[in-house]
Amino acid sequence: MDDDMLADQRKLVELIEADGWDVTDLEISAYDSPWTDEDDPEATVTITARKPYSSGEGNDGEADDENPYRVS
Numbered sequence: 896m897d898d899d900m901l902a903d904q905r906k907l908v909e910l911i912e913a914d915g916w917d918v919t920d921l922e923i924s925a926y927d928s929p930w931t932d933e934d935d936p937e938a939t940v941t942i943t944a945r946k947p948y949s950s951g952e953g954n955d956g957e958a959d960d961e962n963p964y965r966v967s
Contacts (some may be wrong), residue, residue: 900925923939
């Protein structure tokens, strides 16, 4: 695995975490592209992340009764 690929993977994780997400799973696959005749490898990064959201309360702390997805 190329050090540049791993550095790019770390950069992606840092960007996602900086936006408030918690990375829960991470996978990188390096391969030679079947679509090009170049000798340069390619990589695919799969990131699974979670981010909790508020329970639908507005800025004033009141529940948003207009939310059609709320189950009472």
